[in-house]
Amino acid sequence: xxxxxxxxxxxxxxxxxxxxxxxxxxxxxxxxxxxxxxxxxxxxxxxxxxxxxxxxxxxxxxxxxxxxxxxxxxxxxxxxxxxxxxxxxxxxxxxxxxxxxxxxxx
Numbered sequence: 001x002x003x004x005x006x007x008x009x010x011x012x013x014x015x016x017x018x019x020x021x022x023x024x025x026x027x028x029x030x031x032x033x034x035x036x037x038x039x040x041x042x043x044x045x046x047x048x049x050x051x052x053x054x055x056x057x058x059x060x061x062x063x064x065x066x067x068x069x070x071x072x073x074x075x076x077x078x079x080x081x082x083x084x085x086x087x088x089x090x091x092x093x094x095x096x097x098x099x100x101x102x103x104x105x106x
Contacts, residue, residue: 006030010037011054036061 004023007016008030019026041057 008034010034011041011057013054033061033065036064040064 003018003020005016005018006023006026007014009015010033021029037057040060044057044060
C-alpha cells in the first residue's frame with residue numbers, strides 16, 4: 001500500500017500523520033480517537049476546568065485505548081484457546097462418525 005499523509009484536528013490543533021493504512025480505516029480510527037478525547041476532556045472539565053490540559057487529555061485517551069486494546073487481546077487469546085480445545089474434542093468424534101459412515105457404505 002502507498003504511504004499517504006493524513007491531516008487531523010484534535011483539540012484545536014492540527015496534526016499531519018504519515019500512514020500506510022487504508023484511508024477509510026484511518027478515518028474511522030481518527031473519529032474514535034476524537035470521540036474519546038472529547039469524552040475525557042468533558043469529564044476532566046467537569047471535575048476541574050483547569051485540569052483538562054491538552055496533553056493530559058490526549059494521554060488519558062491514549063491510556064484508555066491501550067487498556068481496551070489489552071483487554072481485547074486477552075479475550076482474543078482466551079477465545080483462540082477455547083477454539084483449540086473444542087476442535088481437539090470434536091475432531092475424534094468427526095473422525096469416528098466419518099469412519100462409521102464409510103464402513104456402512106462398504
